[in-house]
Amino acid sequence: MKDRRRQGTVRLNYTKLLALIRTVDSLIIVLSLELAIRLVNQTLDTWYVLNDGHRYCALAGVLLFQFFADYYEVYYAWRGASQDNESVRLGWSWFCAMAAIMALLACFKSGVELSLFVTAAWFCVSFLALILVHELGRGWLAFLRRRGLNSRRVVIAGANDLGARLAGAFAAMPWLGYCFAGYYDDRGFQQGRRLACPERLYGGDFNTLVQRARDGEIDEIFIAMPMRSEQRVAELMNLLSDTTASVYYVPDVFVFNLVRSRLDMVQGIPCITVHGSPFKHQPVDGFLKRAEDVVLSFAILALIAVPMVLIATAVKLDSPGPVLFKQKRYGMSGEPIEVWKFRTMTVQENGATVTQATRNDARITRLGGFLRRYSLDELPQFINVLQGRMSIVGPRPHAVAHNEYYRKQINGYMLRHTIKPGITGLAQINGCRGETDTLDKMERRVVYDLEYISHWQVWLDLKIIFLTIFRVAHDPNAY
Template identity: 45%
Template sequence: MKELIGNTIGRKVTGITFARDNILYLIEAFLDPLLIIVSLLAVCYFNEGDIDSIYIIVCVILFSVTFPSSPKLGFSTLKIITNVIVSWLVLISLLLTFVITTDFISAFNEKTLYLWVMITPIVLILSTLGLRFLSDLIIKIQGPTKIAVIAGMNSQGLAIADRLINSNYHSMNLLGFFEDRQIERLEGQKEYPILGKLSELTNFVQENDVNTIYLSLPMARQPRIVALLDDLKDTTASIYFVPDIFITDLIQGRMNAVDGIPVVAVRESPFTGYDGIIKRAADFLFAMFALVFISPLLILIAIAVKLSTPGPIIFKQRRYGLDGKEILVYKFRSMSVCEDGHDLTQAKLGDQRITKLGAFLRRTSLDELPQFINVLQGRMSVVGPRPHAISHNEMYRKLIKGYMIRHKVKPGITGWAQVNGFRGETDTLEKMQARIDYDIDYLRNYSPKLDMYIVIKTISVIFKGQNSAY
């Protein structure tokens, strides 16, 4: 028997959330959002003697942005501290930018804000370390150690086993696997014992007080699965089916139901339901305030473009938007031509078509500012995969597997790929592949905090002049 004590419960396993009903996970999910709110209200009451309604509104916004808190119990102490500080700086930077640009800053007491900004990260760090210290006690409160077996030694079965042994959220004795086939084809199978054939599973469960069974069997073996489930009716064990569909690259994988029939989303937009409302509201508010704030700059650039070279001020180009449908994207004209077709040539270093003013606009990304109008129209988002010219889309969708998955969301003014070094020209297939990998990674791991981080990182990249567009 091999005792295995588990780690990534609450993280996503190939797109499917793993054991989110766990008490310890739920505590951690609520801990940071609640402490951020409680610390703000406590500081406000201590400093002002009362809690103004504006702080209640801010608390609602803060909770919607920060819930659920990301799992950190498996991190080292240094990584916990770093994670909390970086996340806090991103959140505060965005919040302060919003209240300053909208002139809401005057509604707040500066001393209250200062104390809250300084105290909260300390509270968050100490609370996470305290929760980690108490995690063993909380796990014991949840109930006795579970005894588990896995039916089917294959890729997804081994993935489940690996995650169980690395879990900080519950205790689990994984006794081993049941398998009918030869398993030498799988690397790492020697780490886990083979307890017997599938036909021996029911008797083993009854004789060894097994209370958790993971069925990791190929879907092609449906008759055998049905027969096995029928045999297991004579046990009290909890049974979890891990079909081999879960080893594919799921995008926002989740369980749903159609009139009571369970279905699994293999590829879905992250912006459905509540998340979609939050995303659209954030886009609209951010774009509206951004346009008001930068309107003098927009006027100056428009005049400069008009006076510099003949041609329109705004360059309109067809791009693919949500679900691959064509949209018109606005940019300040930066070239002497306005190409928009199937034979479009991507701008390169030293491109003679780029005007002198256009080179500056492209290097600083100022040519992209009219796209905030696209965001207000609902055609684009502030953060998302950058839209490519239609000619490039048609070319790369044939060369890169999964290319069109990026169109499950609206294109963005900035994106995860751009802040990771893939801004500007993609002159090789490898560079475009890397950009698409980052776009899909964004879809898979979207959160409001990630959007905030990308916005702040974009500003940093532009000011540092990193990976400038040609």
């Protein structure tokens, strides 16, 4: 039978450990407020400085942090998540909690005095302490695993590309405590069949795997086999049910074009979201995205109001026609929206055929060339953002005629519309602007758009906005 010492006590007492971690995090938040007030008010010699109002703030901080920590899955599990990833999730949880506290204090006259300096000190001290404690916890677990405690002897059933990818993940994260013991597959090397693993890591066929699992030599088994092998997977799982090993099935969903995939439960039935919006099942993310759009759009429109009036006047004087060009495009979920731009051409194409602008296009007005060069024609779209039609950052909307063409040419093209279109995006800061005279240019845009959707975060939006300011003005593809 397997060595119980190697399994350790952490796994057997995981729920108790989790409760301890939550308690420590809550104490950090309360004590950090105490320390912040002491540091700012220079009352280090006083035994206790929290008044009733501060206690309410501390309690709100604990409750809100625990809520957002659950949302960002801080306590889901330490195995499988990198240190940087956990630090980011901790940071967002505490930031959202502090933002909610500030909003509550601003909306309700509670009489609680919490100065800007105390707030900043509370945020910084708590954040640093939370990171430090969680890093110490990781270090303690790493120490136990180096001594052979709290480790797992794991194997992979399926010597294929998916299995190799999983083994690579184990190797890249040694703090998991997974001791990889090899691959098992019915297709042996002696049969002359090529397996996606070196022969030294081949442990044998499935009968050997089952026997070793029965003997207690294996803790966890990851079945990484293609979906077409349903019968083989079912037979193997049936045999492994006679063992005490933990068995995990790794579905080969990477054969699909995954966009913001996640696991959902419908009446206890697990369902994997292959294509989906990052905001459909994450209302907090949707709220943050909309709040970001509203706040930044108001601020930007306040700054550009006078320049927009001057541009509108110049457009009217430069050539006959309306100031604004309004074109039908696809918005979120493929619903038609009306996008506004300053008119830069002598024509207003908005039908079944829309000809893209080319370099030295005769249809572009004298002023229009300047506006397009520096993307000044896009400024009215901040009004579209406030209307809820668009977002500041997202996939650029294309004319309906172009959408209908490219959706037939590029696989996954319409997945761009799982979120609101944007004024700028990841594709634009990577040089994807101007005419798409070849299919590969549009394919490159789609790749960036889907990457953005898959990895959306508020900080990514802020980064794209910052880079747009500097890169768009020097983009040779803008005309």
